[in-house]
Every structure is written in structure tokens, then in C-alpha cells.
Amino acid sequence: MSDIACQAALAAPDTKTPGAAWPAVFSLSFGVFGLVTAEFLPVSLLTPMAAELGVTNGAVGQAITATAVVAALAGPLLVLGSGRLDRRVIVWALMAMLVVSSVLTAFAGSVGVLLVARGLLGFALGGFWAMMTALALRLVPPADVPRAMSIIVMGVSVATVVAAPLGAALGALWGWRATFLAAAALGALSLLVQLLVLPRLPSVGAPGFASFRAALSRRAVLIGFATVIIVVSGHFAGFTFIRPFLEEVPRLDVATISLALLAFGVGGFLGNPVAGMIAARSPAWAAGGVSLLIGAASLLLALFGGTPAVAFAAVALWGFAFGGFPVAVSIWNARAAPDLAESSGALLSSSFQVAIASGALIGGFLIDGIGPHGVIVYAAAAVVLGAGVMLTLGRAAERTRAGA
The missing domain is CATH 1.20.1250.20 (MFS general substrate transporter like domains)
Known part of the structure; x- marks a missing residue:
């Protein structure tokens, strides 16, 4: 058994599963794809967003900054506040935040509302990343953790490839608001898949x-x-x-x-x-x-x-x-x-x-x-x-x- 396998087995003996929950792993990859796609959309839609909101490109660019700042704080805050909640419930809540954030962005009438919406996305993004390793350790046998991590992070790679060109294309075809509604639909679909395939993941302790x-x-x-x-x-x-x-x-x-x-x-x-x-x-x-x-x-x-x-x-x-x-x-x-x-x-x-x-x-x-x-x-x-x-x-x- 590899070193990571030995340590994980010793650290969480009550969370071992008889086999790998690969559908759940792929659902997490789908989720992070939706999150990162929503994060990158303003890059390709910056100009029309600024024009319609009546502000500068720099002002709309702060929406990206807000996402990163909140994401930096979200991970530790979520872990400290998660207590003994079932971890799958937390994942569902984070994906619901993606949906709400995208809808709020689509209907934003001011930069203030836009910043609130993007801050909500930042919390979902930072919280998801914070829990990613812990979820992988619990969804597959220890020896399969590297493969599971690679699959989950693959969602980031795919989003990096498609988010900007897809956002630009949909923005030109439908407008930037409809593009964010499409991001909300993607988040809702991801949430639905996770509702179906994520197993119970009860807390093994309340981190402090x-x-x-x-x-x-x-x-x-x-x-x-x-x-x-x-x-x-x-x-x-x-x-x-x-x-x-x-x-x-x-x-x-x-x-x-x-x-x-x-x-x-x-x-x-x-x-x-x-x-x-x-x-x-x-x-x-x-x-x-x-x-x-x-x-x-x-x-x-x-x-x-x-x-x-x-x-x-x-x-x-x-x-x-x-x-x-x-x-x-x-x-x-x-x-x-x-x-x-x-x-x-x-x-x-x-x-x-x-x-x-x-x-x-x-x-x-x-x-x-x-x-x-x-x-x-x-x-x-x-x-x-x-x-x-x-x-x-x-x-x-x-x-x-x-x-x-």
C-alpha cells in the first residue's frame, strides 16, 4: 500500500468504502466545471456588461476581484462553520449558491448587485475547493485518491478551455444576461446530478x-x-x-x-x-x-x-x-x-x-x-x-x- 493509502486508512478508518464511488467523483468534476465557467465568464463579457450597467470596464472588472477575495476567505470559514453537517449537504448548498449567483448576475441593475452576486460565487468556489481533497479521500479507496483528484480537477481544465470562447459566443448570440442564465442552468443540472449520486458523507468531527x-x-x-x-x-x-x-x-x-x-x-x-x-x-x-x-x-x-x-x-x-x-x-x-x-x-x-x-x-x-x-x-x-x-x-x- 502506498504512503498516502497508509496514512488515509489510519486517519479515517470509519469512512472507508468497499469500492470507489466514481459517479460521485465525476459529479464533483461537473460541479467544479460549472463554478469555474461562471468565474471566467466576465472576462469574455466585460465590455457589454460595462456598457449596459453604465460604468467603466475597470469597475466591472472588480467583479472578478470580489470573487477571488471572498474565495480566499470562504474555505477556512466554511470548514470552521461546517460542524457536524453531512458533507454532501454542504456540497449541495455550494452548488445552489452558484445558481443563485448566476441568476442575480443576470438580473443585476447596478455594480453593487453584481459585486454581491460575484461574492456569493466566490464563497461557493472557495468552499468547494476547500473540501475537494477531503471528499476525494472519502469517495474512493485510498490507492485511488490521485486518480480521483485528477478527475475532479479535470473540470477546471475543461472550463479553462471552453469558458471564455463559449461566453463570447453566447454573449454575441443571446446577450450577457442570458449567458449568465445559461450558467445558472448548468449549475442547476450539476446540482441535480449530485443530488442523485452523492452518498451520505457524515462528519467525522467538527474542525476547529x-x-x-x-x-x-x-x-x-x-x-x-x-x-x-x-x-x-x-x-x-x-x-x-x-x-x-x-x-x-x-x-x-x-x-x-x-x-x-x-x-x-x-x-x-x-x-x-x-x-x-x-x-x-x-x-x-x-x-x-x-x-x-x-x-x-x-x-x-x-x-x-x-x-x-x-x-x-x-x-x-x-x-x-x-x-x-x-x-x-x-x-x-x-x-x-x-x-x-x-x-x-x-x-x-x-x-x-x-x-x-x-x-x-x-x-x-x-x-x-x-x-x-x-x-x-x-x-x-x-x-x-x-x-x-x-x-x-x-x-x-x-x-x-x-x-x-
Whole structure:
């Protein structure tokens, strides 16, 4: 039995199931697909939303910020407040929040209502991510946890591929309000599937502040969080501003940029299962390896990005690498603290959101100060540093745990 299997079996012996609940696992992947699709929709609908609400693009852009800020707080708050509730009831409630948020957004008459709606989505998104690892540990036998995590995170990869182009297409066809109603319908369908297939998941204890302190006292957990903050902030510092780079350096037209971003999404879809297979054996190698690939892709852009073919290939490689990162670090976190899955999962979710916000902020300063080349070089340096953390400290912790 693998190390994660041994630890999970010891940590939660009363939650083992005789077989894997794969329909429930796929329903969670469907759920996270709906959540991330709703999260990304304003990116492709920003201009018409701003025009109809009578505000600037920047004001509507704060809807995205509101989602991330609330998501960063939601995970720990949900875990602390969940008490002894059946976990499937919590999942159902989070999916219902997605539906309500999308309906509110569709009928928003002001930026204030829009921010409230997006904050509600942020709570659902952050809460779902916080519970994801704990749910995987309970829905499948321990040896199948890496595969289950890969399937659940696959919903993110698919949403990354389809959300922006689908949102733009539906927005042009139906208008942005109807597009958000479609997102509500997607959330309702996901909720219906989960109502049918999720088994009872009674609480095995009411997590409190002590469980968060315990998670933060584990060196392996902290190594994972440090890697996430460094790599994800570097990634978002660069990739948030990839369009101006592609416009100014290789001078790609809009159609080619769209194809490059589609290649990024397809690459992420392919990178997810590859990283999941590697992480089943060594999550440190998986997380560190894909981080190095992100660094290589961004360095290619910085050095040779003036050549359109190289720029296109580098963006696709970047997508492949980053598509594998969330599943790799999620499996790392599950292995580092299987007995504190809800608390460590909540903290991991918050780490992602903090990294996203800080990365975009740093990238904004850099692109205004030194231009698109500077922000890509910073991204390369940051993700390589994060890879170094995981491939040195992480591998050492992994070897120590294997020998224990």
C-alpha cells in the first residue's frame, strides 16, 4: 500500500468504502466545471456588461476581484462553520449558491448587485475547493485518491478551455444576461446530478482552530503552500498580461491570439492527467517538474517570443504545464495531511486565491513600469524558484516520509 493509502486508512478508518464511488467523483468534476465557467465568464463579457450597467470596464472588472477575495476567505470559514453537517449537504448548498449567483448576475441593475452576486460565487468556489481533497479521500479507496483528484480537477481544465470562447459566443448570440442564465442552468443540472449520486458523507468531527494550527505545524504542508504562492503568483503575474505581450512582441493578430489561448487551454486539458499519473508516484516531482516547464515556456517567450511560431508553441507548453499544477499540489496536500484534509484543503484554497491576487497586482506594476518583456521574465524567475522549493525541500520531505 502506498504512503498516502497508509496514512488515509489510519486517519479515517470509519469512512472507508468497499469500492470507489466514481459517479460521485465525476459529479464533483461537473460541479467544479460549472463554478469555474461562471468565474471566467466576465472576462469574455466585460465590455457589454460595462456598457449596459453604465460604468467603466475597470469597475466591472472588480467583479472578478470580489470573487477571488471572498474565495480566499470562504474555505477556512466554511470548514470552521461546517460542524457536524453531512458533507454532501454542504456540497449541495455550494452548488445552489452558484445558481443563485448566476441568476442575480443576470438580473443585476447596478455594480453593487453584481459585486454581491460575484461574492456569493466566490464563497461557493472557495468552499468547494476547500473540501475537494477531503471528499476525494472519502469517495474512493485510498490507492485511488490521485486518480480521483485528477478527475475532479479535470473540470477546471475543461472550463479553462471552453469558458471564455463559449461566453463570447453566447454573449454575441443571446446577450450577457442570458449567458449568465445559461450558467445558472448548468449549475442547476450539476446540482441535480449530485443530488442523485452523492452518498451520505457524515462528519467525522467538527474542525476547529486547532486543526488549522495542526496543519500549519506540518513541514510538508508548509512546503506545499510556499510552492503554491510562489508558482501561482508568478504564473498569474505573467499570464494575466499574455495578450499585450503577444500583441506587442510577435505582433499576432486577434484571431491568432485567440488560437494561442485555445492552445493554452487544450494544453492544460492534456497536462492534467499526465501530472496526475506522475503525482501518484511522486507529487513533489510532478509539482516541481510542471513548474520548471512553466519557467521554460516563459523563458522561451522572453528570449525568442518575437518569432510567432515560437510564441505560439511556448503558450501551448505553458498551458500544458500549468494544467498539471493544481492536481499535483492537491495530491501533495492530500499526502501531507490526510487526517486534516478539510483544514489543509481550506488553507490550500486560500493560498491559491492570495497568489492569484498578488500575482496579478505585481504583474500590473511590472507591465506598466518595464513593459511586457519584464513581466514574462519575472514569471520565469518566480516559477523556477517555486520549482526549486518543491524539488529540494519537497523531495527531502517525501524521502523522509517514505522511509518512516
